[in-house]
Amino acid sequence: MIELFQANADLFFEGFKYTILSSVLALIFSLIIGTLMAIFQLSENKIIRNLAKAYVEFFRNIPLLIIVMFFYVVLPLYGMPFDGFQAGTIGLTIYTSAFIAETVRSGIQTVPKGQMEAGLSSGFTYSETMRYIVLPQAFKIVIPPLGGQFINLIKNSSILAMVAGLDLMYQGDLVANATFITFETYIIVGIFYLILTLPLSYLMAYLEKRWAVRG
Amino acid sequence: MDFIGAFSFVNLRFLLDGLQITVAVSVLSIVFSFLIGGLMGTLRFANIPFFSRVLGVFVDIIRNLPLLLIIFFTYFALPQIGIRFNIFWSAVVALTIFESAMLSEIFRAGLNAVPKGQMEAGLSTGLTYVETMRTIVLPQAFRSMIPAIVSQLISLVKDTSLAVIISLPELTHHARIIYGQNTNYVIPMFVAMTLSYFAICYVLSLLSKYLETRKYNY
Amino acid sequence: MIKKTFFSLLVLVAAVFSLSGCKSGNVADLDILETSKESNEIIWGVKNDTRLFGLMDIPSREVKGFDIDIAKAITDKVLGRDGRATFVEVTSKTRIPLLKNGNIDAIIATMTISEERKKQVDFSDVYFDAGQSLLVKKGSSITGVDSLDETTTVLAVKGSTSAVNIRKASPNANILELENYAEAFTALQAGQGDAMTTDNAILLGMASENPDYELVGGTFTEEPYGIAINKGQENFLQAVNDALKEMHEDGTYDEIYEKWFPNDDTGKVK
Numbered sequence: 032m033i034e035l036f037q038a039n040a041d042l043f044f045e046g047f048k049y050t051i052l053s054s055v056l057a058l059i060f061s062l063i064i065g066t067l068m069a070i071f072q073l074s075e076n077k078i079i080r081n082l083a084k085a086y087v088e089f090f091r092n093i094p095l096l097i098i099v100m101f102f103y104v105v106l107p108l109y110g111m112p113f114d115g116f117q118a119g120t121i122g123l124t125i126y127t128s129a130f131i132a133e134t135v136r137s138g139i140q141t142v143p144k145g146q147m148e149a150g151l152s153s154g155f156t157y158s159e160t161m162r163y164i165v166l167p168q169a170f171k172i173v174i175p176p177l178g179g180q181f182i183n184l185i186k187n188s189s190i191l192a193m194v195a196g197l198d199l200m201y202q203g204d205l206v207a208n209a210t211f212i213t214f215e216t217y218i219i220v221g222i223f224y225l226i227l228t229l230p231l232s233y234l235m236a237y238l239e240k241r242w243a244v245r246g
Numbered sequence: 247m248d249f250i251g252a253f254s255f256v257n258l259r260f261l262l263d264g265l266q267i268t269v270a271v272s273v274l275s276i277v278f279s280f281l282i283g284g285l286m287g288t289l290r291f292a293n294i295p296f297f298s299r300v301l302g303v304f305v306d307i308i309r310n311l312p313l314l315l316i317i318f319f320t321y322f323a324l325p326q327i328g329i330r331f332n333i334f335w336s337a338v339v340a341l342t343i344f345e346s347a348m349l350s351e352i353f354r355a356g357l358n359a360v361p362k363g364q365m366e367a368g369l370s371t372g373l374t375y376v377e378t379m380r381t382i383v384l385p386q387a388f389r390s391m392i393p394a395i396v397s398q399l400i401s402l403v404k405d406t407s408l409a410v411i412i413s414l415p416e417l418t419h420h421a422r423i424i425y426g427q428n429t430n431y432v433i434p435m436f437v438a439m440t441l442s443y444f445a446i447c448y449v450l451s452l453l454s455k456y457l458e459t460r461k462y463n464y
Numbered sequence: 465m466i467k468k469t470f471f472s473l474l475v476l477v478a479a480v481f482s483l484s485g486c487k488s489g490n491v492a493d494l495d496i497l498e499t500s501k502e503s504n505e506i507i508w509g510v511k512n513d514t515r516l517f518g519l520m521d522i523p524s525r526e527v528k529g530f531d532i533d534i535a536k537a538i539t540d541k542v543l544g545r546d547g548r549a550t551f552v553e554v555t556s557k558t559r560i561p562l563l564k565n566g567n568i569d570a571i572i573a574t575m576t577i578s579e580e581r582k583k584q585v586d587f588s589d590v591y592f593d594a595g596q597s598l599l600v601k602k603g604s605s606i607t608g609v610d611s612l613d614e615t616t617t618v619l620a621v622k623g624s625t626s627a628v629n630i631r632k633a634s635p636n637a638n639i640l641e642l643e644n645y646a647e648a649f650t651a652l653q654a655g656q657g658d659a660m661t662t663d664n665a666i667l668l669g670m671a672s673e674n675p676d677y678e679l680v681g682g683t684f685t686e687e688p689y690g691i692a693i694n695k696g697q698e699n700f701l702q703a704v705n706d707a708l709k710e711m712h713e714d715g716t717y718d719e720i721y722e723k724w725f726p727n728d729d730t731g732k733v734k
Contacts, residue, residue, distance in 0.1 A: 092400065092447035093440050094407040096418060105436055107654030108429065114656060115640070182310065189312035193411060195640045195651075200314060205641065207322070208557050208623040211564060211584060214323040221311055221319075228310035256523045263525065322558070325565030332567070333552070411643070413512070413553040423520050426513060426646035427673070429653055 032215040039206045046202030047223055049116065053198060054185045054227075057123035061184070062177075064124065065131025070161070072136050083132070090129035095190055098122040103194045115196035119188070127184050134180060138173030139165060171242055178235035182228050189224075199223055252434030257424050261438060264420030267334070269446075271416065272403045274338045279345035279402075280395075286346060287353025288379065308347035314408050316340045321412045337409040341402060348398050356391035357383065396454035400447045407443070417442060496569045497542075497699040504547055508535045509554035509568040513646035515669030516724050517574050518551075527551050530724040531572045534591055537716050538691075541707035555644040557623035560584055563694050570704065571692035574666060576625045586697070587690035588704045591717075592731045594663040595683025596626050599652065601676060606659050608681025612637040619648045619657035626662040629685050645670075652677075663687050665731055 036043065071083035090098070099122030102113045113121065142165050150160030192200035203220035207213045286305060290298050308316070320343070321336040331339055360383050368378030407418040421435040500506045510531050511518035518529040532551065539549035552568050559571045563585060576594070577587045598618075600606045612618060612634035620627035622641040631639055640657055642648040649670055652660045660667070664683050671677050693701050711717040712733075721732050 088448065088451075089444065092404075092451065093443045094404040094418070096407045096410070097436070097439055097443065101436060103656075104650055104654055105432055107656065108432060112655045186310070186312040189314040190408075192314065193643065195642055200312065204318075204557070204622065207561070211560060212326075213318075213561055214326040217315060217319045217323050221315055224311055224315065225307060229306065232306065232310050260522045260525065322561050322565070325561075325567060330566055413555075413558075422646065423513070424522065426650060427519075427522070429650075429674075 032218065035206075035210065035212055035215050036219055039210075042202045042206055043199070043219065043223065046197065046199035049191070049197045050185070050188050050199040050224075051227070053116065053120045053123065053188045053191060053196070054181075056120050057127060057184055057188070058181055060124045061127035061131050064128035066135050068128065068132035069135035069139060072132065073139060087129045087132045090125055091133070095122060095126045095187055096193065098126050099190055099194060115191060115194040116198075118194055119191035119196040119198070122190065123184060123187055126187070127180060130180055130183070131177065134176045135169065135173055138169040138176075141172050142168045175235045175239040175242070178231060178238070182231050182235070185227050185231075186224070247433040248428075248430035249434045251428070252424065252431040253438070257431075260420050260424065261417065261442075264415060264417040265442060267414065268403070268406045268416040271334070271337050271341065271406050271409070271414070272399075275341035275345055276399050276402055278338070278342040279349055282342065283346035283349025284353050286350035288357065288384075290350060290354050291357040292375075305347045305350050308343060309351065311344075313340070313344050313405055314411065316344050317409055317412060333409075333412055333414050336412060337406070337414045340409075341405065344405075345398060345402055348401075349395065352391055352394045352398065353387070356387040356394075359390050360386045392457050393454050396450055396457070400450050403446055403450070404443060494566075495699055496694070496697050497703055500569060500700070501543065504543055505550055506535075506539050506543065506547065507550045507552060507567075507569045508539075509559050509562055509571045509573055510535065510551045511555070511573045511645070512553040513555075513644050514574055514666050515673060516665065517669070519669075527553070530592070530720065531574065533720045533723065534711075534717075535570075535572045537711055537720065538704055538707040541710055542703045555623070556621045557643065559623070560692070563692060566694075569693075569700070574663060574689060575692055576663070576687040577690040578625050580628075581625075581692070584695070585692040586695055586701050587692055588701065589708055590688040590690055590733050591708060592665070592689040593733060594665045594687040594689060594731055596629055596661060596685040596687055597664040597667055597679050597683050598681050599649075599660045599662075599667040599670060599677055600658065600680055601652075602678050604658065604680075606680060609633045609684050610681075612659070614638065616659065617657040619651050619660045621645055621648050621662060624662060625685075625687065630661045633684060649674075 068083045068087055071079045072087070074080050074083075099118050102118035102121050103115065106113060146164050146168065147160055150164045151157070155163070188198060189200040190196075191198035192204055195201060199220060203216055207216040210216065286301060290302055290305070292298065317337065317340040320331065320340040321333070324330070364382050364386065365378055368382045369375065373381070406414075406416055409416060410419045410422065413419065418439060421439045425431040425435040510527060510529075512520045512527050514529065516529055517531045518527055520526075521528045535551070536549045539547045552562070554562055554568070554571065554573050556573075556575075559568075559573055559575065560581070562568050563571050571585075572591075574594070575581075577590065581587070598606065598608065605611065606616065609630075612630075614636045617638040617640060618630055618634070620630055620639055620641050621644055627639065627641055630637070640651070642651055645662065645666060648660050648662075651657060653674075659680075664679060667679050671679060691704055693704065708717070711720075717733075725731060
């Protein structure tokens with residue numbers, strides 16, 4: 032197995048790079064979109080609230096593959112070309128944002144209502160109270176599950192392999208086909224993923240224990 | 247885009263065949279992984295020296311790997327050490343392995359959430375460990391686990407689409423075959439796939455909300 | 465706690481390493497000719513997305529094509545009239561792993577005989593002569609392999625000789641490898657690449673259904689198709705070759721060829 036790795040190290044690392052890049056990009060944008068959707072769901076405006084709810088429910092209940100294929104196969108047919116990496120990353124972003132919206136929303140709602148009331152009665156506006164009082168508390172509650180979503184994101188980034196997205200899974204595939212030594216190749220790919228996900232997983236478990244809300 | 251042609255009787259029947267496989271794989275996987283995952287979660291909770299720890303590491307590793315990799319591995323790599331499944335069973339086995347690991351964690355968390363006093367009370371009343379688990383702890387743990395379990399089931403249904411990579415003849419695969427033979431069918435097929443998955447998953451999520459609010463008589 | 469977890473991780477890693485050591489030698493030991501006679505079944509790996517060779521026919525839910533018919537005829541000759549030919553879908557990428565793993569008995573899937581592949585598998589006699597070509601949208605500026613450079617992207621299929629050959633023929637072009645022909649063609653239609661490359665016979669099948677696309681540049685390689693059989697299966701290989709010879713002698717081969725390629729003799733093996 033070591034020789035296999037050394038012979039193809041450049042391919043593995045190339046894929047590793049793209050996996051990380053895709054995951055980080057998707058994380059940043061899905062956090063932004065997800066948080067926005069969470070806030071919209073709690074808005075006073077009925078239309079905004081329902082639109083946000085629809086967005087979240089829709090993207091949480093369809094497979095990631097379909098979202099990615101939409102960007103890779105459908106849109107280009109109508110003039111908007113996306114390559115494998117782009118389609119995969121955008122798909123990942125949209126898909127994850129729906130889950131993050133749910134996580135952040137329940138985080139915000141876990142913050143005692145009294146906080147919002149106190150803020151408003153102290154003269155802050157709704158958005159100011161959100162920004163300075165509610166959201167900071169919400170984020171602490173929400174970090175461990177968000178960490179979980181990031182781990183899911185990294186795992187889901189393997190979807191790039193299905194649209195020639197040049198990621199770790201795609202490269203591993205190419206190596207497996209070229210050498211026919213599928214067993215060791217996929218073990219190596221697995222180890223690469225574990226390097227990313229296992230530490231995060233243990234970190235989140237640790238944080239969860241430390242920040243446990245005393246009930 | 248040609249909706250009429252895309253949804254001809256022949257094509258619809260082909261799609262339904264695919265949907266049948268999607269449902270079959272999902273149901274088999276959830277049943278097996280419920281049993282295996284439940285067992286593993288309980289064993290981890292029971293804290294058997296050394297064994298629970300190794301099981302724990304095993305579960306953590308599976309949970310942190312992409313499902314796509316596990317599917318590949320089951321169909322393409324396992325035969326190299328003598329374990330061979332056909333396409334259908336490879337998908338079921340791969341999904342079961344992954345979901346068992348996920349469910350084992352849900353079980354463990356659910357069991358941990360039950361107040362320790364329950365176990366102590368049961369044991370001090372003369373029940374054995376297993377009996378206490380079975381009649382007192384597990385039922386209570388179960389109630390809190392239901393949303394998480396249904397959520398995993400929803401993920402499972404969506405994840406069956408990943409098995410196209412090993413040519414599992416499920417919904418997504420059949421839809422692809424149809425639009426692969428005629429570009430005008432691309433959008434209709436996407437609509438069909440999206441609606442089908444959404445319908446199943448959304449209904450399941452409503453079921454979950456219903457089960458959550460139902461009052462349990464204890 | 466960290467020490468204990470590390471230790472159990474070590475145990476698992478050791479287990480994995482030792483597993484990879486016990487590679488199954490059993491597949492090569494089983495004589496396929498014998499086992500297929502016992503089960504009265506030969507499992508063929510075929511394409512499902514290649515017009516004229518192996519294409520899923522939706523109304524009948526069966527896969528149909530030249531490869532399929534040849535396989536059925538060979539099964540007839542080897543096992544007799546009531547022998548069963550079972551078809552498993554493969555792609556250029558998955559076919560050899562599946563053969564070596566024992567999931568299928570033989571590959572008949574537009575597979576070119578090459579020296580590289582002969583190291584991994586044995587091939588039967590040639591049953592079709594193809595050549596590699598390029599498929600482009602009508603009106604494209606690409607006229608052949610020479611038009612390809614670093615500004616062009618060519619779509620190929622993972623695991624095919626075409627992918628390897630195009631890299632040799634146009635080392636500067638960008639190559640993207642997709643899972644199978646259908647996906648590669650969909651990608652071409654979506655503009656993910658400027659041209660698609662594989663065997664002319666396969667491309668002709670696509671062009672016949674999609675008049676906006678055409679083949680350019682003729683063929684720039686020779687691609688003789690053979691049936692791939694795992695190493696160590698001399699009996700089965702002999703049986704297959706004998707069956708092919710019989711099919712040439714009694715006209716079955718010509719019949720099947722005319723059925724699928726009535727206007728074109730270029731692929732026929734004399």
